[in-house]
Amino acid sequence: MIAQIITCRTIRLTGVTAILTLAASLSVATAFEKLTSGQQAYIACKNVPVYSAPTTFSPIIGNKGFGDVVTISKLAGMFALPDSDYQSRKKLEQASARARKQGQTPQTITKADYTRPTWAQIGTKHYVPASCLVGAALFKEQVMETAEKKVAAVITNKAKRNFSEEEDGDLRAMRGAAGKAVGGKANFAAIDQLIADAQGRLDPAAQQTFRQAGHLGEYK
Numbered sequence: 684m685i686a687q688i689i690t691c692r693t694i695r696l697t698g699v700t701a702i703l704t705l706a707a708s709l710s711v712a713t714a715f716e717k718l719t720s721g722q723q724a725y726i727a728c729k730n731v732p733v734y735s736a737p738t739t740f741s742p743i744i745g746n747k748g749f750g751d752v753v754t755i756s757k758l759a760g761m762f763a764l765p766d767s768d769y770q771s772r773k774k775l776e777q778a779s780a781r782a783r784k785q786g787q788t789p790q791t792i793t794k795a796d797y798t799r800p801t802w803a804q805i806g807t808k809h810y811v812p813a814s815c816l817v818g819a820a821l822f823k824e825q826v827m828e829t830a831e832k833k834v835a836a837v838i839t840n841k842a843k844r845n846f847s848e849e850e851d852g853d854l855r856a857m858r859g860a861a862g863k864a865v866g867g868k869a870n871f872a873a874i875d876q877l878i879a880d881a882q883g884r885l886d887p888a889a890q891q892t893f894r895q896a897g898h899l900g901e902y903k
Contacts, residue, residue: 715764715799716817718755724803725822726751728815737802737810738901740894742887745809750822753805758813760801772797 718724726747733745737759747753764771775797779789800813894900 724816757804758800
């Protein structure tokens with residue numbers, strides 16, 4: 684349960700983090716930039732934990748902030764892009780087929796073209812999520828004013844569909860056909876304190892043995 688809370692709290696997008704993430708996702712057709720070993724990259728998220736191993740279950744040993752420059756020494760956790768991505772293997776093969784029909788000679792498709800890393804190593808036993816890294820060209824587009832305009836447009840569209848833009852809104856659930864049950868506002872301060880209290884009380888080695896024995900987490 685603690686691990687789930689920590690994970691959810693880490694990826695919960697609020698304030699500037701949400702703005703910056705939306706800016707990155709709205710400025711390109713794919714959510715995963717192609718990264719390479721030896722490349723200098725920029726942190727495009729507000730706060731990024733630095734882990735001692737390429738898994739969120741490992742201890743956090745540092746933190747990087749928006750705009751920090753890192754050098755990628757190694758990529759880990761490679762995965763194939765989904766078919767909906769324009770750089771997926773399916774889409775690349777379709778593009779090659781169209782090129783051949785037009786009498787052109789398409790480039791050979793390699794695994795590196797349609798796979799992306801989950802983790803980037805930025806030092807000895809220092810890892811950050813690759814999804815928060817972008818190259819210099821894309822980072823220049825991470826302008827706060829532009830991002831705020833894009834977020835405002837998204838919020839406006841949601842409001843038209845009766846979505847609330849209040850982050851701390853009451854938690855409500857349907858209670859039959861007669862009304863709603865109100866659960867109150869989320870207590871983020873209590874969640875933060877719970878996470879802080881858990882630090883140092885969890886044994887990473889024991890957790891790893893447990894996950895490995897039960898084929899959980901990175902051992903699935």
